[in-house]
Amino acid sequence: MERLDGTVALVTGASSGFGEAIARSLAAHGATVALVARRRDRLEQLACDIEERAGAALAIGADITQRSEAVAAVQETVDRLGRIDTVVNNAGVMFVDPVEHALLEEWDRMVAVNVNGLLNVAHASLPHLLQAAQQEPRRVADMVNISSVAGIKTGAGVSVYSLTKYGVGAFSESLRQEVAERHVRVSVIEPGSARTELRSHLRAAVQARGRARGSVERLEPDDIADTVAYIVTRPRRVAVNEVVIRPTEQQE
Numbered sequence: 040m041e042r043l044d045g046t047v048a049l050v051t052g053a054s055s056g057f058g059e060a061i062a063r064s065l066a067a068h069g070a071t072v073a074l075v076a077r078r079r080d081r082l083e084q085l086a087c088d089i090e091e092r093a094g095a096a097l098a099i100g101a102d103i104t105q106r107s108e109a110v111a112a113v114q115e116t117v118d119r120l121g122r123i124d125t126v127v128n129n130a131g132v133m134f135v136d137p138v139e140h141a142l143l144e145e146w147d148r149m150v151a152v153n154v155n156g157l158l159n160v161a162h163a164s165l166p167h168l169l170q171a172a173q174q175e176p177r178r179v180a181d182m183v184n185i186s187s188v189a190g191i192k193t194g195a196g197v198s199v200y201s202l203t204k205y206g207v208g209a210f211s212e213s214l215r216q217e218v219a220e221r222h223v224r225v226s227v228i229e230p231g232s233a234r235t236e237l238r239s240h241l242r243a244a245v246q247a248r249g250r251a252r253g254s255v256e257r258l259e260p261d262d263i264a265d266t267v268a269y270i271v272t273r274p275r276r277v278a279v280n281e282v283v284i285r286p287t288e289q290q291e
């Protein structure tokens with residue numbers, strides 16, 4: 040496992056769930072972390088926590104669905120921290136419902152955050168990753184995109200969430216091929232059910248249907264943070280392209 044000292048990581052959706060755990064973990068491995076999300080108060084609290092543990096972090100409030108805000112977040116990271124070696128495109132929202140009952144605003148939000156938000160950050164940060172890959176200390180850079188098991192396997196009720204996450208997988212693989220020879224590693228993680236705030240945005244009736252189906256012991260945010268840390272601390276020659284990580288009891 041290689042240390043990340045002297046590198047800078049940008050994590051979207053760092054105000055809760057996976058993103059918060061990923062940011063803490065990358066900071067513990069030595070990276071200076073740019074924390075991006077809309078809830079600036081939470082980001083500032085997290086930056087304080089990281090700094091109390093001798094890490095370094097910068098809170099950047101941004102709605103990544105707005106291209107100008109995504110571009111500004113990347114630019115602020117480079118202006119204030121000097122470079123970007125690692126980008127974790129983690130921000131995402133999930134709404135589930137059969138197509139015939141769906142709220143179109145929920146579809147729009149999933150496409151806006153999970154697809155357009157990710158594309159805005161990926162495009163703005165790519166030149167900086169390509170540059171970091173040519174420099175010390177690592178001479179390799181990483182983009183880690185958080186998809187979902189719903190991005191490799193779909194089912195009733197998850198149509199548009201799945202659509203966005205299949206898109207993340209396709210984009211990641213195409214970009215991987217474009218930049219592999221220049222030592223930018225593009226990875227995709229497909230988590231199963233985890234204990235975060237993601238489901239708290241579901242309407243009450245949808246949450247109740249989920250509970251009625253029974254529950255497994257879910258993944259914790261640290262399980263995903265460990266996976267990201269594993270990927271980005273591999274030696275320069277090793278690219279972990281894709282990881283599917285489910286709770287042990289999750290069948291589908």
Ligand code: NDP
Nearest residue numbers: 052054055056057076077078102103130131233235236237
């Ligand atoms: P959370 O709801 O806890 O976190 C979502 C994060 O996304 C928050 O930090 C939120 O911050 C951020 N976000 C949402 N909209 C925007 C926006 N417009 N601009 C910037 N940031 C935004 O959920 P998780 O941690 O579970 O989700 C993280 C990722 O993991 C998502 O992509 C999700 O699809 C994926 N995933 C989750 C699974 C699970 O079971 N939990 C399973 C598989 C995949 P803020 O509101 O402050 O902007």
